[in-house]
Amino acid sequence: MIQDIFPRVYHNEYHDIQPEPDDCILIFHRNTALVRFEGGRLRFPVLGELKSFRASEAGPSFYYLFSIDARRYFLAFPAALPSSPRTEDALTGENMPAALPGYAWEDVRIFRTAMSRHTAFAGITAHHLFGWYQTNRFCGRCGHPMEADHRERMLFCPRCRNMVYPRISPAVIVGILNGDKILMSRYAGRPCANYALIAGFVEIGENVEDTVRREVMEEVGLRVRNLRYYRSQPWAFSGSLLMGFFCDLDGCDRITLDTGELAEAGWFSRDEITLEDDHVSLTREMILRFKRGEV
Numbered sequence: 001m002i003q004d005i006f007p008r009v010y011h012n013e014y015h016d017i018q019p020e021p022d023d024c025i026l027i028f029h030r031n032t033a034l035v036r037f038e039g040g041r042l043r044f045p046v047l048g049e050l051k052s053f054r055a056s057e058a059g060p061s062f063y064y065l066f067s068i069d070a071r072r073y074f075l076a077f078p079a080a081l082p083s084s085p086r087t088e089d090a091l092t093g094e095n096m097p098a099a100l101p102g103y104a105w106e107d108v109r110i111f112r113t114a115m116s117r118h119t120a121f122a123g124i125t126a127h128h129l130f131g132w133y134q135t136n137r138f139c140g141r142c143g144h145p146m147e148a149d150h151r152e153r154m155l156f157c158p159r160c161r162n163m164v165y166p167r168i169s170p171a172v173i174v175g176i177l178n179g180d181k182i183l184m185s186r187y188a189g190r191p192c193a194n195y196a197l198i199a200g201f202v203e204i205g206e207n208v209e210d211t212v213r214r215e216v217m218e219e220v221g222l223r224v225r226n227l228r229y230y231r232s233q234p235w236a237f238s239g240s241l242l243m244g245f246f247c248d249l250d251g252c253d254r255i256t257l258d259t260g261e262l263a264e265a266g267w268f269s270r271d272e273i274t275l276e277d278d279h280v281s282l283t284r285e286m287i288l289r290f291k292r293g294e295v
């Protein structure tokens with residue numbers, strides 16, 4: 001899966017540090033990242049390459065994100081977060097490439113498949129954090145500019161003492177088994193035509209097992225039992241932590257489709273599954289484990 005970068009190791013302990021010339025600098029503009037490809041491999045700028053950018057932008061600020069092995073990754077903004085109203089506007093697809101020859105803005109969706117895998121994982125994980133920093137520039141309670149804490153990854157409001165931590169949305173993925181078949185579905189209104197499993201976000205006041213039962217009932221009108229936790233996956237594309245469960249159908253197998261959410265759903269035997277492993281998503285891994293008779 002996308003987070004499986006062994007033998008490399010992801011270190012997300014917080015450090016209050018500033019970058020050195022060889023450290024990677026992640027720069028995003030909405031859903032694009034400043035990258036280049038070297039021999040087909042994804043590369044991010046390092047601080048040493050950003051000298052002209054720093055001079056022209058009067059001192060961008062850097063936020064340490066994480067390390068993979070000894071490689072350190074920082075997030076750059078064109079001006080001190082969060083008080084500058086220029087933050088959103090200063091970086092555009094037009095002015096950055098000029099400051100950094102050879103780099104281009106690419107949609108973050110390329111991180112699903114770009115090589116090398118640990119660099120792509122760094123990119124999408126950084127984009128999750130970028131979204132959090134960018135949407136919390138001002139206090140949601142009193143409107144005052146937020147400040148970054150120096151001891152942990154937290155933004156706080158010096159006026160009303162509001163504290164904001166990185167937002168992760170827990171969600172479930174459910175493989176419903178019915179004898180030698182599994183339920184697969186397709187989303188309505190999505191370009192991706194691939195079959196997937198039932199999925200949905202955990203609601204406030206709900207435990208994860210209840211989320212599984214509720215989502216299955218809402219989306220396909222079925223009851224399930226015997227829930228088995230499988231694995232989890234950080235899925236930065238939706239700011240989520242996905243938790244995968246297998247479970248058994250309980251009672252009638254007639255599907256009542258929520259057509260607002262799903263275009264199609266049905267029971268599939270192992271032989272009918274034609275999906276290949278993409279080594280990216282938990283959903284795909286769960287489907288293929290079923291196909292191989294491992295669940």
Ligand SMILES: [Zn+2]
Nearest residue numbers: 139142157160
């Ligand atoms: Zn406040």
